[in-house]
Amino acid sequence: MKNSTLLLLLLISLAWRHTLTAQNRWNALSIPAEMKEKAHAVVRLDETNFQVKGPGLGALKRHLVVTVLDAEGVEHAQLVFAYTKLNKLIDLEGVLYDALGEKVRKLKKDNIGDYGGVQAMNLFDDVRFKVAEFSYANFPFTVEFTYELQDKQLTSYQRWFPHSSPSEVSIESSKLTIEIPENLAPLRYKEVNGVAPVQNSKTEKGNLVYTWNVKNLVAHEVEDFMPKWLRRGPGVMAAPSVFEMDGYKGDFSTWQKVGEFDNVLGQGRDVLDAQAIEDIKAFTKNETTTLGKVQKVYEYLQQKTRYISIQLGIGGLQPFPAQYVAEKGYGDCKALSNYTKALLKALGIESYYTSIQAGANEPDILTDFPAQQFNHVILCVPMKQDTVWLECTSQTNAFGYMSTFTSNRHALLATPQGGVLVKTPALTSKDNLIKRNIAMTISATGETLAKFDIDFKGIFHDDYEGLMLTGNTDEQIEHLHKSLHLANASFKNLAWKQDKARVPSLKLNCEVNLKKTASLSGSRLFITPNIFFSEDYQPSNPNEERKHPIELVNTYSYQDEFTIQLPSYQTVEALPPNVNITSKFGVFKNEYRLEAGKLTVKRYFERKNGLFQASEYNEMLEFYKKIAKADRAQMVLKL
Amino acid sequence: MHNCQLVKLTHQPLTPMKALCTWLICLCTCSVFAQNSLPPFAPVTEADAKNKVCTLDSTAEAYSMIDYGNAWVYEANDGYEIAYQYFVRTKILKKTAYDRATITLALHKQKNSDGGRLDRIEEIKGTTYNWENGYLATVSLGAKDVFTTKNESFDKVSFTLPQVREGSVIEYTFTIRSPFPFKPKDWFFQSDIPSLRSEYKFSYPTNLAYHIIQQACEMGFTSSNCERASSFNSCYWVMENIPAMKKEDFVSSPQDFYRMLHFELSEYIVKGMDRPKTLSLTWDDLDKQLLEDEDLGKSIHKIGAFDDLAEDFKKKYTDTLELAKAVYKFVQQNFSWNENIRLYTQKSLKQVYEQRQGNSAELNLLLISLLRQVGLPANPVIISTRGNGVVWLDFPLVTRFNYTLGVITIKGKNVFFDATKKSLKWGMLPAYCMSGQGRVLLPKKASKWIPITTPEKSITLTNIECSLGKEEGNLQVNAQLSGNGYRAINMIDKMQELGKEKYTKEIKSKLKKALNPTIQFEGFVPDSSEAVPSIAISMTFTEAYNQMQDRIYLPALLMEGVSQTPFPNPARTLPVDFTYPKDEIVTMHYNIPENYTVEEIPKTIRVALPNDGGKFLFSANIGEGFVSVTSQIQFKKSFYAVEEYEALRKFYDQIIAKHAEQIILKKK
Known part of the structure; x- marks a missing residue:
């Protein structure tokens, strides 16, 4: 080849490479060493944009870029999110980059899986999962995803904890933006675990924008005996005040109102037919004290029912009618607690449908932040002396026993006057x-x-x-x-x-x-x-x-x-x-x-x-x- | 290896379809036949509902009262379909068995260019019986209580019976119609709960023939029969009082021990054919089929691009063993495995050679080709890998095999080879290939069974040197953990999987009493069969010994001692499978301080397992200023029969007792 041609080609290739370098934002080499040290993947960018458009409508946009450093980190390059009929996927795109940040290929339909019936603990639910991933084995590589969901499930806004897998992943930059129209402002939120305070701004149309940023969180081990709430890392919880979902209207700005919504959802669902009422009356007829009757009702519940979870739409928050449980002999925590409440009601005994965040490893809820922070329902039977708490999903639990699943934490009673926050009893060293x-x-x-x-x-x-x-x-x-x-x-x-x-x-x-x-x-x-x-x-x-x-x-x-x-x-x-x-x-x-x-x-x-x-x-x-x-x-x- | 009987199915002459009208008539007849109704089962009685315990097994949480299946193959839609009709009646005794009242089914789907085919389900019915207030109450499964979730390759159907309590008898039935009749579903007589009666029927048109294999059915059937009625062959099997299958450790394929039936289409003849098409019958047929398959036997051929190298190798290595090893190493080092376990190739060996990558069959068949190219007699061996289920020796079925490796005869000995893992030495196979027997495919009907053997085993060596530390209770320890054979491979694999940091962390987590351990890895050369990996640990071991007045009590084995038995259960029903023979050797060297003498050391012990199964040797010796301890646990076999279980338990009892002994030092 002639020298001049060679020189020309060399110049062109140099120029070409220069142009590429300028665009290679996701070059893996530019990640600082301390970010890579203990990590298997590095989140380069994770932007969540949640826009509240109205009390019953929102839009979620996400832009995620993750660099995978080795085989252990591949799971973090997989995009997984859930959606139901109340969310609609507007768009999902992805790009794969090589180690230098050069584009390899785009996400194809074949790389996107759509799965239903995945949650094994449910007999049936209407949650589907989208799974998007690239199959690539030359480490490091980078994946980029963007997607947008229309959201009609506005009983909760955002639970944002960007560094919840600290032992495998480092975060370069993660951002949460929540936009809310003036008539629904101000946004109710809680900043947790030392996250940098919010930055406020406004859009042209006058919507309020709340922005939080975290940067350069290095991967680290979780320490033993780390306080439960600390384990999530820095984050933000945001919740609605006024909202609409599936034809229902509610307001979560106070605990009283959160409990009130439970009453609204449960209205008319604590009705039992004559046969069911007669049955429970006959079963408890030999009990003379209130406590005795409650214990007998619990015995009836444990003999006749079992736990089956069916979650559909607002059914994730609303119990099946008591008569349904009477006829089928099963229900989830909401249905079984509501059913037990109906049984007690038939005997003239008052009880409260109680929401709680259950689990031995779950931290207590944030008591100064009224919101749907719960994953479970139990029943509280107020008595003159000792209030009785009933775990209605267990056919073997001792009457009134609160194990590490539900003890020693705050719970929300749905009383006729609305929500009341109380604390469940704790187990002592004489108990354990x-x-x-x-x-x-x-x-x-x-x-x-x-x-x-x-x-x-x-x-x-x-x-x-x-x-x-x-x-x-x-x-x-x-x-x-x-x-x-x-x-x-x-x-x-x-x-x-x-x-x-x-x-x-x-x-x-x-x-x-x-x-x-x-x-x-x-x-x-x-x-x-x-x-x-x-x-x-x-x-x-x-x-x-x-x-x-x-x-x-x-x-x-x-x-x-x-x-x-x-x-x-x-x-x-x-x-x-x-x-x-x-x-x-x-x-x-x-x-x-x-x-x-x-x-x-x-x-x-x-x-x-x-x-x-x-x-x-x-x-x-x-x-x-x-x-x-x-x-x-x-x-x-x-x- | 367990027995497996071939059902002596009288080979019925197939009835070829003659005229179109006859064919159509047959179709109509088939449709009538297609609606098989359930036999009249005995109704649930008061005694059934009131019963509180299973007579076969008092600890059972539930038992199967009726387990009925009926499968029939019929003509439909230009081909054949198969229907499976099930009827299940189960008694729930305890709350722990409630999950058995929830049924989840996967309906298979297959997409193709003209839409696709899928399994359909129909006639789902269910009833729960409870004895209540003096009478038998029944509740039915509602139509709305059956849920379907759609997915791409299968639809999920789930339902749960209502009103299930301790003592309930639940019953459900459904029929699945499937356009995939060539591999009818297996029927299991045995499950994890006892079964009073299990019955299966299978019928198919006489122009088809099926192989029906019985596994673990030595107990026999209460009744069974096969006969021909008009244009159908019908068989049935009934087994009664079947115990539950227990879950045990050290079993490679538990499914090999369940009592079950397996079905495969073996022959068919349809309109337009003058001879039946055979799918597989004898071992000769199977051998021939695979030898002539483009993706197996016929894939082996000369690789042009290797010619020069072949000449080089032949010149350089005159000894056949060295030549074979060199070609093996060449493939091992230059070709990478894509982690796919396969019986067949998916592309030509020429492409594999060019791309330097392939699945397990491709790499091994390539190696066979190259060995032949240098003049060495290498041949393919087909096996079923561990965990994939045993091959039924009495019964030739291609579908039971899932892997191809190779064998070469050198100086009269068979040497097996597999080119997938780079850490394997010559003659060594990956653990999942240690499956007992394999079939070597040779031309001219010379194929035969050969036992899969490898001279390698797993050798774990631990050397520990200790001196008393400054603080009471502390020991200064230098330990070296190394491995040979399979142990070496496991260590290297672990390093590849976890990476140095996580591996270090894992080691540290097991040494919780160690202060500031420094850990060094040596010899972890990935992709090298010469690697002898070793981990050197230097640390201060705290709370290592007790000191009482003027005596020091040192543990005979500081690390790597056996303290828990792997066989806590006194009862065992299945043989014990260790995968490969093992040797675990620990040597301790205690440096004794000048102002102490050795007062007592553990006595030497020698324990042997029966049938030359292995041994345990333990000895302690006093030297000049030191005490040394040696422990060797050797398992010479990989497979121990059920009768040897009790001996294995006692073996471990003795090891644990000895490992807990102490060395006593006394101040001078």
């Missing part, structure tokens, strides 16, 4: 209690036989109830040694006894062969009186300094008595010392007594709950270390 009475006999060869008499109460009862209910001894035997934290044990003659008190308990009696739990080394016998693994907390990141406060959610206690019949021995070479530890995190006591060839150990451990500062973390570790050491203490006999 294990009592272990273990009688062991150890032979001269270390073979250990034991009789277990264990009482599980509260959260411990909950842990074992499922196993007991299987009624399958083989399965129970298979799982018991794991759940009781015993290294090598075989069980027989299992006997379970359940006490469905307000805080239920479960007794387990059995004979256990602990094999050679006592270890014979030569002529010495090593006995660890606490055969169970200790309350041994080992931090996930032991060498990093703690940043966040510590939230210990549950409080519980152990009351143990282990008696060990020892084989004949010459001397006691080592006897564990008594231990007594008191700290803000709890109490621990170990008391040993050796008498006539029998060792008795009394052990008490109480773990407190609460919120502690990050600086108290080492103190907590010390507390656990001391307990673990005490529990590992061995008695050594020279035989």
Whole structure:
């Protein structure tokens, strides 16, 4: 080739590359190193634009750009969103870029999946999912998606938490914009977890615009015992005041009004036919007290119904009529709670349909922000002495028991006067209690036989109830040694006894062969009186300094008595010392007594709950270390 | 390997369609036949409704009272369709069984250029029976209570029976009409609850023939029969009092042990044909079919672009073993696997060679081609991978196979090869190929079964050196964890999957008592069969030992000791499958401080498993200023029969007891 032609081509290619570079906004190389360090994907841009057009109409626009760094990050390059008949997809587009940010191809129809019936917990729902993804294996690569949805589901506006997967994803820039017409302004919102405050502006037409930005959030591990509300990271919650949905009108600006909407949706749905009313009256006729009647109604509910979830349209918020449950014998939490309310009503007993954010790992709702913050419904029966709370979806729950699913948090009662915010009762360390009475006999060869008499109460009862209910001894035997934290044990003659008190308990009696739990080394016998693994907390990141406060959610206690019949021995070479530890995190006591060839150990451990500062973390570790050491203490006999 | 009987179906001569009118008449007759009505089942009785426990198994949460299926093939719409009629009656004993009253079905859809074909469902009916206030109350499933959700490749149909409680008897029936009659649905007699009576019927026009395979039916049937009535062949099978199938660990394909029936179209003749078309009958036929298939046997051919390299290889390596290894390495290193497991190729081997990429069959058939090109006798072997279900030896079915690998005979020995994973050594196969037997395809009816063997096993080596730390209870530890054979492959795969950071994190999470562990990886060379991966850990191990007055009690094994038995259940119904033989060796070296003597060490123990199944060796020795401990757990087989289960349990009891022992030091 001639030199001049070559030079020309070179110049052209240089110019061409320059033009491309200017456009290569999504070049993966331009991502700062600290953003990539612990991440598998980096969100370059995530813009959510929510426009409220009227009380019943909104539009959602999203523009998302994600760079995938390796195979682990591929899931974050997949766009998934749900829609129903009340949302309409206006547009969905996507582009794939290579490592240098050069366009590879556009999203084709074949790359977009549309799926229904995906949510396994529902028998049927009208939610469909769009899944858009590119199949590409040259890392890093970048995907860009834009979509627009028309939204007629305006009972909630936005729940924006851009960094909710902090351990895998870094965020370069994420933005939320909410636009609202003047007649619906001001927007009600809550800024959470230190997000930078809002920037206000106005459009030409006079609509108010609220903008929040987060930038440069680096991927990081979630710390142990991180307070639940902190785990979501910075964010914004926005809710409507006046709204319309599916022909209904409501207002969420106060808790009283939020509860009022429940009353509106439930109107006329607590009607039972004559046969159903006669049935419940007959079933409860021998009860003379109100409490007795309520308990009998709960028994009726648990015998005759089960949980089946069908969610359609506003049905996500509205209960099926009580008569439906009476006829079919099933319903979801809303329908079953409403049905129970109707049954009580037939007996002249008042109760409230109660909305709650349920789940052992769910943080409490924001009490100063009236909005639909709930995922579950229970029933509250006010009484003169103790208010009774009913979990209507469980056929086995003890009457009035609130487990970690719904205890110790705020709930909204839908009273005839509207919504009232209250707090559900909390479980104490006397409620969450294990009592272990273990009688062991150890032979001269270390073979250990034991009789277990264990009482599980509260959260411990909950842990074992499922196993007991299987009624399958083989399965129970298979799982018991794991759940009781015993290294090598075989069980027989299992006997379970359940006490469905307000805080239920479960007794387990059995004979256990602990094999050679006592270890014979030569002529010495090593006995660890606490055969169970200790309350041994080992931090996930032991060498990093703690940043966040510590939230210990549950409080519980152990009351143990282990008696060990020892084989004949010459001397006691080592006897564990008594231990007594008191700290803000709890109490621990170990008391040993050796008498006539029998060792008795009394052990008490109480773990407190609460919120502690990050600086108290080492103190907590010390507390656990001391307990673990005490529990590992061995008695050594020279035989 | 378990028994599988071929039903001696008297090979009925097929009836060819003669005249169009006869054909039409047959169609009409078929339509009448197409509406099979349910047999009259005994009604649900008071005793049924009141019953509180299953006689077959007192722990059952539910049991099947009637499990009825009836499938019939009929002519429709220019071809054939199959209808499946089901009737299920189940007794719900406990609340944990409520989920059995909710049914979810997937109706298959197939899109093609002229619209598509799909399964249809009809006549869904359901009833719940409860004994209430002295009488048998019934509630029916409402038509509105059946929900359908549409998807691209299947429609989901779901419904739940009303008024289900402890003690309810639920009943439901529906019929699925399907335009896919060549592989009729399997029928399972056994499920995860006991069954009082399971009955299946299957009928089809006599111009078709089906292979019907019974799996795990050695117990026999209460009754069964096959006969011909006018232009239909009809069969039925009834089994009673069937126990529930239990879920157990260390089983590669649980589905191989369920009692079931499997159906495949084997022959058909329709109007215009003078001879029936056979789909597969004998092993010879199957071998021939696959050898002549363009996407399998016939895909093997000379690759022009390899000619020069072939000459180079032949010149450089005169020893057949070295030559084979060199060609193997060449393919392993230069071609990448697209993660697809296949029996057949999807493109020509020439294209595979050019693109440097292929599915499992493509890479292995390419390797076979290249080996042949250098003059070595390599042949394809077809298998069913682990978890895919066992191949029925008595029964030739192409559909049971899902993978092609290769074999070469060198110096009288069979050596298997697979070119998909770059970390495999010569002669080693990926774990999922360790499926027992494979069929080597050879021309001139010489194909046969050969056992899939590999000299490799999984070897885990852990060396730990400890010295007492400054603080009481602490040990300064240097540990080295390395692997050979399958263990090496697993470690390398893990590194590829997790990446260094996550792998480090995972190791650290298991060493919670370690302070400041430094972890180094060596020998993790991806895509190399020579790699010997090893992880070096240096750390301070806290709370590692107890000190009481003037004695120190050290654990015999600081790390990698077995503390939990993998077999807690005393009962076992299925054999134990470890995938490959294993060797786990741990050596400990404790440096004893000058002012201490060794007072006691654990005694040596030697335990052997019966039938040369393996051994456990444990010994401790005192040296000059140190104590050493060695533990070796060896499983020589990958497969242990049910009769050997109790021995395995006792084996682990002894290992756990020994691993918990201690070394005692006393101050001088």
